[in-house]
Amino acid sequence: MAIIEINNIEKTYNPSKVPVHALRGVDLQIKKGEFTAIVGPSGSGKTTLLNIIGGLDSPTTGQIIINGQDISKLSDNNMIDFRKENIGFVFQAYNLIPVLTALENVEFIMVLQKKDKKARQERAKELLTAVGLADKLDKRPSELSGGQQQRVAVARALASKPAFILADEPTANLDSTSTAGLLDMMAKMNEEEGMTFVFSTHDQRVIDRARRVVTLVDGKIESDIYNG
Amino acid sequence: MLFQIAWRNIWRSKLRSMIVIGSVLLGVWALTFLMSFNRSLINGYIDDAIRYQTSHIQIHLPEFVEDREVAFLLPDGEKLFESLKEEETTAAISLRTSLSGMIKSPRAAQGITITGVMPSYEKEITRLDEKILEGTFLDGSKRNQIMVSQKLAEKLKLKLRKKVQLQFQDVNGEFTGATFRVVGIYKTGNTVFDLSNILVNRKDLNRLLGKKDASHEIALLLKDKQQLDVVKQKITADHPNLLIEDYKEISPDVKLYEQQIGVSLAIFGTIFMLALIFGIINTMLMAVLERNREIGMLMAVGMNKLRVFGMIVMETLLLGMIGAPIGLFLGFLTVSYFGEHGINLGAFAEGAERFGIQTVIKTDLDTNVYLIIMFGVLITALIASIYPSFKAIKLKPVEAIRKI
Structure with missing residues (x-):
C-alpha cells in the first residue's frame, strides 16, 4: 500500500484575479521505503507539491491520502497534530531552534508528542549518534557547521518516528563533503530501517543517489523513472 | 521545555529585553514610591487632623x-x-x-x-x-x-x-x-x-x-x-x-482625602499599566515578526496553536515578571529609607503647612499595595501578550517558511 497517494491534484493561486496554475492534475503514489527525488526547473511546481504532501498547503482540487487518511479536509489544528505524528521535515535552511542545543532540538518534537524525559533523551542521543554527532550534543546550532546542522535536522525529523521524511533541497547550502556525508547517512537509514524519503532537489548528486526520480514541468509530471 | 525556550528566547536580544525589563523595573519602582509618597502625604494630613482637630470620635450636644x-x-x-x-x-x-x-x-x-x-x-x-x-x-x-x-x-x-x-x-x-x-x-x-x-x-x-x-x-x-x-x-x-461623630463626619475633607488614596492608586496604576502595555506589545511584536520563519517551522513540525500562543504569553510574562520584583524591592528600600529619614519638603514647606500638610513626609506603604502592584504587572503583561500571541498563531507555516 502507498504511504502517499495523490489523486488528480490541482493548485491554482489567485483564482479570482490572475490565476497561476502551479499544479495541473498530478497523480503520484509513493510506497514505504522509497528514496524519491522530485526534480524540475524553477516554477515547475515541485515546492507546491511538497508543501501539499507535507500538509502545509492544501490543493484547490483533488485528493491527498497519507497513511490511508484523506488529509485534504483536516482543520488547521488537526493538520498540525497529523504532521507531528506522521511527517518528518528537513528544511533547506535547517530551521533548527537557535536557543536549544542539538540534543534539545531533537528532543523537542518528542516533547510535543508528550514522551517522557528519559525515553526522549535516549532516543535523541541514539539518533544524534547515528548521524555522527555524538560529540556535539550540547552544541547550539550557531556552534555547528551547515552540514552538522542539517544532520541534526535529519535526526529531529526522525525523532517522531514519522511515516516518511520530506526534505526540501536538503543539500542546497552544503559543500560536497557535507552533501556526500548527509546522503550516505540518509541512504543508510533508508536501506537499514526502511525509512521513506521524498526530496525536492536541483542537486545532481542527490538525483544520482535517488532510486526514483519524478520530474515536474509546468505543474505536470513529465517523467517518473526508477533507477535500478 | 516550553519554559526553557521562552526563557532563552527573551535573552536572544539582550538589549531589547533589558530595555523592557528596565522600563518595568523603573516603572514599578516609581509607582511604588509615588504611591507611598502620596499615601503618606494624605495619611499625614489625616493623622494630623485626627490628632489635633477631630480625634477619632467627638461627643457633643x-x-x-x-x-x-x-x-x-x-x-x-x-x-x-x-x-x-x-x-x-x-x-x-x-x-x-x-x-x-x-x-x-x-x-x-x-x-x-x-x-x-x-x-x-x-x-x-x-x-x-x-x-x-x-x-x-x-x-x-x-x-x-x-x-x-x-x-x-x-x-x-x-x-x-x-x-x-x-x-x-x-x-x-x-x-x-x-x-x-x-x-x-x-x-x-x-x-x-x-x-x-x-x-x-x-x-x-x-x-x-x-x-x-x-x-x-x-x-x-x-x-x-x-x-x-x-x-x-x-x-x-x-x-x-448626644451627637456622636467620627472624624469623617466632623471633617469631610479628611474623608475626601482618605478616598483619594484609593483613587490616586487607580489613576497612577492605570497610567503605568497603559504605558507598560504599549511598551511590551511593541517589543513582543518585534520579537514575533523577527521569528516568523521559526514560528512557522514550529507549527510545521507539530507545535499546535495553543502551545505557540502559550510560548509567546510565557515570554511576555517573563519579561514583565523579571523587572517587577526588582522594582518592588528597590521601591521597598526607598520607602523604608524615607520612612526612617523622611522627605523634607524644603522650599514647599510653608505652602504645605498652610494646607495642613506635614513638611517632613515619612513614607510608608502597606504590604497589600506591593502585592497589588505585582498583580497589576502580571495582568498588564498578560493583556500585552494577547495581540503578539494572536499575531503568531495567525501565521501560516507555509507562508512563514515560504517553502518546506
Whole structure:
C-alpha cells in the first residue's frame, strides 16, 4: 500500500484575479521505503507539491491520502497534530531552534508528542549518534557547521518516528563533503530501517543517489523513472 | 521545555529585553514610591487632623455643633468621660470646654477658639507637649496659664511669659474675661490649626464661665481605628440624646482625602499599566515578526496553536515578571529609607503647612499595595501578550517558511 497517494491534484493561486496554475492534475503514489527525488526547473511546481504532501498547503482540487487518511479536509489544528505524528521535515535552511542545543532540538518534537524525559533523551542521543554527532550534543546550532546542522535536522525529523521524511533541497547550502556525508547517512537509514524519503532537489548528486526520480514541468509530471 | 525556550528566547536580544525589563523595573519602582509618597502625604494630613482637630470620635450636644453657644453643655459630661475612660477600646480621652472668644495682646487682637483642657489627658490625645518650641505644657500649677502657637505668637507679637487677654461670654450670656500668661509656644506644622486655637486649663476656663463642671466636648482616640464604627454605634445606642461623630463626619475633607488614596492608586496604576502595555506589545511584536520563519517551522513540525500562543504569553510574562520584583524591592528600600529619614519638603514647606500638610513626609506603604502592584504587572503583561500571541498563531507555516 502507498504511504502517499495523490489523486488528480490541482493548485491554482489567485483564482479570482490572475490565476497561476502551479499544479495541473498530478497523480503520484509513493510506497514505504522509497528514496524519491522530485526534480524540475524553477516554477515547475515541485515546492507546491511538497508543501501539499507535507500538509502545509492544501490543493484547490483533488485528493491527498497519507497513511490511508484523506488529509485534504483536516482543520488547521488537526493538520498540525497529523504532521507531528506522521511527517518528518528537513528544511533547506535547517530551521533548527537557535536557543536549544542539538540534543534539545531533537528532543523537542518528542516533547510535543508528550514522551517522557528519559525515553526522549535516549532516543535523541541514539539518533544524534547515528548521524555522527555524538560529540556535539550540547552544541547550539550557531556552534555547528551547515552540514552538522542539517544532520541534526535529519535526526529531529526522525525523532517522531514519522511515516516518511520530506526534505526540501536538503543539500542546497552544503559543500560536497557535507552533501556526500548527509546522503550516505540518509541512504543508510533508508536501506537499514526502511525509512521513506521524498526530496525536492536541483542537486545532481542527490538525483544520482535517488532510486526514483519524478520530474515536474509546468505543474505536470513529465517523467517518473526508477533507477535500478 | 516550553519554559526553557521562552526563557532563552527573551535573552536572544539582550538589549531589547533589558530595555523592557528596565522600563518595568523603573516603572514599578516609581509607582511604588509615588504611591507611598502620596499615601503618606494624605495619611499625614489625616493623622494630623485626627490628632489635633477631630480625634477619632467627638461627643457633643447636637445643639452645640449647630451653634457653638457656650450654654450647650454636655449633660453629665464628667460622668461620661469617666465611664469611657475605662473602656478597653480607648487609647486616650479628653474632656474639653470649648468656646469662641477674642484674644488680645497689647499689639493686636483676633477671634479664636479657646479650648479648656485637662492637661494630663490632653497630652495623650494631641501630644502637643512634643511640639513645644519654648516653655512648657499647661501644668495647672498656677492660675490662668495659656499656650499659643508660634504663628499666633508672631501675629500678636507675643513672647513667653507675656500676658494676653481673653474675652468671651459666660454660661449666662454675660461678657467675661481674664488675663492669661503664656507658658508655652508650640508648632504643630498645621497652620490652620495653629492660627485658630489656643489652650488653657479647663478649671480656669470653667471658673470664669461660672460653672465648675462645664464641658462641651469629649474627644476620644481609639486603640484601633478599625473599631471606629463599633465604638461609635455603642456610644450612640447608650446616649441617644448626644451627637456622636467620627472624624469623617466632623471633617469631610479628611474623608475626601482618605478616598483619594484609593483613587490616586487607580489613576497612577492605570497610567503605568497603559504605558507598560504599549511598551511590551511593541517589543513582543518585534520579537514575533523577527521569528516568523521559526514560528512557522514550529507549527510545521507539530507545535499546535495553543502551545505557540502559550510560548509567546510565557515570554511576555517573563519579561514583565523579571523587572517587577526588582522594582518592588528597590521601591521597598526607598520607602523604608524615607520612612526612617523622611522627605523634607524644603522650599514647599510653608505652602504645605498652610494646607495642613506635614513638611517632613515619612513614607510608608502597606504590604497589600506591593502585592497589588505585582498583580497589576502580571495582568498588564498578560493583556500585552494577547495581540503578539494572536499575531503568531495567525501565521501560516507555509507562508512563514515560504517553502518546506
